[in-house]
Amino acid sequence: MVIKKILIANRGEIALRIMHTARRMNISTVAVYSEADQLSPHVRFADEAIFIGASISSESYLNMDKIIAAAVKSGADAIHPGYGFLSENPLFAARVNESGITFIGPSAESIRTMGNKISAKEAAANFDVPLVPGTQAAIKDLDHAKKVAAEIGYPVLIKAAAGGGGKGMRVVNKESNLEEQMSRATSEATSAFGDGAVFIEKYVSKPRHIEIQILADQHGNAVHLFERECSIQRRHQKVIEEAPSVLIDSSLREKMGKAAIDVAKACNYVGAGTVEFLLDAEREFYFLEMNTRLQVEHPVTECITGIDLVEQQIRIARGEPLNISQAELQIYGHAIELRVYAEDPGNEFAPSIGILNKYQPPTGIGIRYDDGFEEGMQIPIYYDPMLGKLVVHAADRESAIRRMLRAIDGFLVDGISTTLSFGRFVLNHPAFQKGDYDTNFVSDEFSSEKLDAEFEPDRREVAQLALELYLKDKRQIKLPLADSSIWKHSRRQWR
């Protein structure tokens, strides 16, 4: 199958990232955009751009009719869904294929199986992949929920059956909180996924979130591209990811890799996918879910393997057999990603809206920054508040941490708060440096007071500098006959 033109049914950094690979492969690109994104970089970078509607996602990036019509109009022979939006919507995949356009991703059937956590677990169980104890069917009502939660034992986790990205997910520590958390989870799930079904499972304490990247072609070949450690999360959403994981040795890596490939086989998976596991304190792993798309954090895997995952997705969609074998795959060095969100870590990670008055990302050897923003742009309130992904790659973990800290220090943003300060806190934290952390890191180790303390020495230095400048200036003003060259010299010092 020939692919000459790809429409990217997404926005921001991921749209740009896909277009870069497409362009390198001599494939034309078509962007779609909403009202809020008229001037966005992904629109200008694309070979063509088609307006699809109002800013609110349901009128634009979630609107299948408009996106398929745009693909037909532009003559695109394939659609890449990116992540989020319609990427894991089986109806969309089916409708794209029915329109005679190649969907760059798995079949609608695979998405459907893995998109519903209950059928996903059933499929995985058939291949003897270990599962976290929990309900196999959606929870009907509060009484049912109470009964199930009591059976499993608190704390329990309420999850949206159609969920992902932390939406519609709540931890409940005691029965008296169950009702409110249930209704919040159901309502969030309804508004985010159009499906309010939830289920309940055991909340594993001290869990590490480890996921395995897989690639599977249309000819029955599948490989895994090792793990990503994604335990640094807030609101059950990842902020920092790294590969490889310090906890995983080659025998566990092989076992989890095999389990991941089994999960892919269980749903006849084709394309790039990610199988998520929880790893408990005893290093036992449990299948969580499979993400049937490209992940936000895919760059860390690209760094340590040297493989362009988007290129692989396109090759697989063209029907080519995998051009890499498991034996050829190796881990080179260590990579860390920090998601730069427009959020205030000092205020419970509340969204921080505003204009990017200053926006100067760092550059340098081993630094990759994937974004879709520019200085002067406004952060739109309609979409995910991620500015970009800061990724570093170095020979080993210690050097990667150092490189990330330097990259964070060299990243200038003004106008909004970001998770860059949080990143610095985490990477300086002894528990992170030792690799001894789990998904409770933020609640256990982080607070706005500790974040403040992290920056206190810097503030003091800046305050001293400001006072020096002020006093120097004051002394000069008191000397009306001061030589003008001295004036210039003293000012220049601080430039």
Place this chain on the structure above:
Amino acid sequence: MDTFKILINEHQIDLSEDDLTKSSLSNSADSNEHRIKADEPRVLNSEPLKKRFLIAYRGQIYRVKIQDKNDLLIDQMGYTQTQGTKSEHIKAPMPGLVLEIKVKSGDQVQQGDSLIVLEAMKMENVLKAHHDGAVRVVNVEKGQAVDKGQVLIEIE
């Protein structure tokens, strides 16, 4: 020795001229960390007459305002403590959409009661009462888009 109050991004640091001689910046030789040029603070904007400085340092931007003893004196004279009524304005912490309003005018609320559910960036945020009181007025309707800082509910 004069002391100064330095206001720096919502924080306050008290410094005297004496502290400056100990500054590691003016004497980088005693710093055990090797510094390269990029590590040094950059003055983005300098307004010494207004005692205001804008300084970038290690990825952060600092807005600095210096107050000397005269400023502090003026502050003290102009400062009158008001024993305000215990009224509370529930403001939107971010722009968003009002998903649900759980109270109406005249309702009695207790500290911690949920008042309003606000959706922003696909997350639902429940705003709660900070102390007991009666709802004086609800300024918004369900489905309404609100701006950051907009007063949603007034409690007294």
